[in-house]
Amino acid sequence: SQQGEEDPQALSIQEGENATMNCSYKTSINNLQWYRQNSGRGLVHLILIRSNEREKHSGRLRVTLDTSKKSSSLLITASRAADTASYFCATASSGNTGKLIFGQGTTLQVKP
């Protein structure tokens, strides 16, 4: 079963705007990760945030984690057409085996 619920399912914005995607989960986690997928094939790791962290940055990406609300958000600032992709959150449970449970994903379209 899927742990993560992502919101929105689809997002369409203009180049230069910011994009925010949200993820909620159900059980205790060791860490939460965000991945990008282009054209329905291999995923690329974007960022990992541990359960004792609240915010993390990587380039134009900002991820927040609220363990009390069991939710995370991914913000992409100053979006580009090349950011068009599907974005997935994935959680690794406490007692970590490394196994990831993925959400259904958010499809982002950035219009030039």
Next chain:
Amino acid sequence: GAGVSQSPSNKVTEKGKDVELRCDPISGHTALYWYRQRLGQGLEFLIYFQGNSAPDKSGLPSDRFSAERTGESVSTLTIQRTQQEDSAVYLCASSPALGAGGREQYFGPGTRLTVT
């Protein structure tokens, strides 16, 4: 070095036939994972190998699915007596030995399986 590779990239098979999918992880990565992704959906965990430990098979959907891994190298996912609902992209990922707080996974390009 090279990333995770999978073969074949595409496989079309008739219902009832067996198929074997292959994954070559990144050299030195001790953990290997298989996931299934149906069209427009998220990834479903299938099975996880970590070193010489017993694999976590909790995600395998039926006894028609099995996987093997020799040491820390190649893994094969076998689907016996394929059904149309097995049609999906099968993704393999590997990661280094787990550290405190977990590690990211490196994904292969996937095998697109179509059962006719």
